[in-house]
Amino acid sequence: MSTVRAFASSTETSSTLDFRLVPGAVGSWATTVVCLHFGWPTAVVVAALGALLVVASVVSSPRGRWVNGAVLLAVLVTTTAFGLAVRLRHLDGHELRAVGQRTDSVQVRVELTERPTPTAAAPEKGRPAGERAVVRARLRAFRADEHWYSTRGDVLLLVPGSSWQGLLRGQRLETTAAVLPPHGRDPLVAVLAVHQPPENVTPPPLAQRVAENLRAGLRRASSTSLGPEAAGLLPGLVVGDTGGLPATVREDFQDAGLTHLTAVSGANLAIVCGAALVLLRSVRAPPVVAASGAAGALLGFVVLAGGEPSVLRAAVMGGIGLLALLLGRRGQALPSLATSVIVLLMALPRLAVSPGFVLSVAATAALVLLAPGWSGWLRARGVPRGFAEVLAVPAAAQVATGPAVVALSGEFSLVGVLANMATEPMVAPATVLGVLATVTTPWFPWSGEVLTLAAAPALEWILLVARQAGDLPAATVPLPGGLTGAAVFTVAVLVLGLVARFGRFRPWTVVVLVLSLVAVLLGPVPLRRPWPPRDSWGVVACDVGQGDGVVLATSRSGTAVVVDTGPSAALIDECLDRLGVHRVPLLVLTHPHDDHYAGLAGVFAGREVERVGLARERSWADTGVLGRVRSTGARVVRLGEGQRWSWPGLGVRVLAPEGDTGVTPGRRVNDSSVVLRASTRVGRVLLTGDIELRAQRRLLDDEDALRAEVLKVPHHGSRYTSEKFLRTVDPRLALVSVGSDNDYGHPSSTVLDTLRATGALVRRTDRSGTVAVLGTAEEMTVVSSGNPVRRR
Missing domain, CATH: 2.40.50 (OB fold (Dihydrolipoamide Acetyltransferase, E2P))
Structure with a gap:
């Protein structure tokens, strides 16, 4: 595998550092982000300023020496800004x-x-x-x-x-x-x-068509030869196809810091192209033939794996490395990385704000800039060379990607470095065997089964490490999300790095790390109020994962109205049990999406449910809900605008949808959600289902009806939420019912910023767990279980 390592080094971790293109890459990236954020007028201004800087640099430079780093940076900024100005202006007037x-x-x-x-x-x-x-x-x-x-x-x-x-x-x-x-x-x-x-x-x-046949062949061979977990893992490891990966394995990989293994990256491409080079060099192929064969493998793998940001970055770097090989020159990692950033951002500006691209570039830069120095530092202190490299590479990648990971997920894996060290020796053989199975299965199905079976031990080892690491106490530590969490992580790493840099402070570094580890393992002292709440509660947002499940209290003990059930019968049943709810006079299902009704059986479990309210009954025909409800003896009632329901201590008014006109392409299912305003002991509560912009605009016709002390934020905090709608409701408390690490990108940071700007307190079930509102409208108290569901 020496040629594989050589290819990877030429495109990922070359120790030769040439920083000349780095300012240009950073400038192009910063220009792209600024122009995308502020629009085409800003892009025009930046392009004009850049052009002036180019002219000034050329005029002021000595004759024949005007080509320098400053001029290159100005040219790249100007070119990037001008291209974005044209694109964004076209979009604005589309x-x-x-x-x-x-x-x-x-x-x-x-x-x-x-x-x-x-x-x-x-x-x-x-x-x-x-x-x-x-x-x-x-x-x-x-x-x-x-x-x-x-x-x-x-x-x-x-x-x-x-x-x-x-x-x-x-x-x-x-x-x-x-x-x-x-x-x-x-x-x-x-x-x-x-x-x-x-x-x-x-x-x-x-x-x-060929690529899809290859992917399908790998899935068939895996399902035939491997257990369910390994069969789901191998396609993810090889081509990023995670459709068959069980949810429990996803959670283990996330907690263990191994999610990157199922996201195709430069490592996969280096393994594939490096293996092609090994094969061609072993038969003494000329450099031109070897480079061409590796280039063919590179292009084929890109088509097979798709255009993920990490794949595109690795493909451009790999192409540069192969060109250097063809020209007989040594590939240099840092210029290759900088060139790939510049080229890709000019071709695809959206990559500048793509989490996958940010993580890929950060990890690659860490392998180039940090890992060699850290490995040398370890070797200088007696650590064997191989072990030093195995330790330095994942540690450098985790530190470099840490700010982005924390900003996106609000947590950081404490076991990621050790888990990656343990799995790294098994990744390459499993990937190579998986690639061979992929290309041979369509012609020789038996070979695919044999090759996937040969990969089984490596796959089972990776799964075992992920399972054990993910189950460790405090495998992940929660941190603030967004820019705050990224800043906290960055400052902590810089402080520890500076302390470790000076010899006289190294004992204190050990003390700080040990005390931090003890604090994490012991967990925080519980300062929150007991759960479930002993006081009278008015509304509770149950943590049902990625879905909605809201409970409205009446003044009768054990009696409550339930709005939506979430996707899991077990989760809504557990929430209602802890609240002591045994009678439900009305269960409202806002619309026929399974994250709002699939937990239906959990509400009926051991409880008396009198009525189930639906809007547009015919839109529920294909869900099986109507038959299931009627089989329990509960009545199905149709809800529509203007209806009112009341119980002691609770009143409910239906604000939407209007008449039973059905769902058309212009009237999306989400916009047909039932919208309720409830009068409770804690004040007015607005429950909005999954309504989006069109339905929100219609509701703004009656602004007085929208104002509420508590808002269940529409559609789990989706970005399709109107700022005017949120400001009209003007809530004191905003409840976001959302699942951890969901694939929708919920909740939107823009929506959260708008809510906070209105002065609202925001509580999310993916961070706080089940949230209860106590007291009165004048003296409202918010408490939470503090134990969010870690599932989608």
């Missing part, structure tokens, strides 16, 4: 956005640029798969005023997972969609909400 404001839905023609990705976790036994998926596409045309208009631009489609599953990159199709404005900094024309199967679908390109 015709589709104007059409979307005039009509509920529009027909579009698109070309998919990636495969549809489910927005929920993989289905578990007895639970249906997530019904929504997301897919990026290139807009080709749209229909308005009975005519088709050619156009261009990137769009993001929110689609039904079942009918769009199996589509491949490069396929063209037509569909009808509601046009939503894009949020965040992704340069999109629009977000298209689709609620129907695709139409007029063209066949996929030949390369994509």
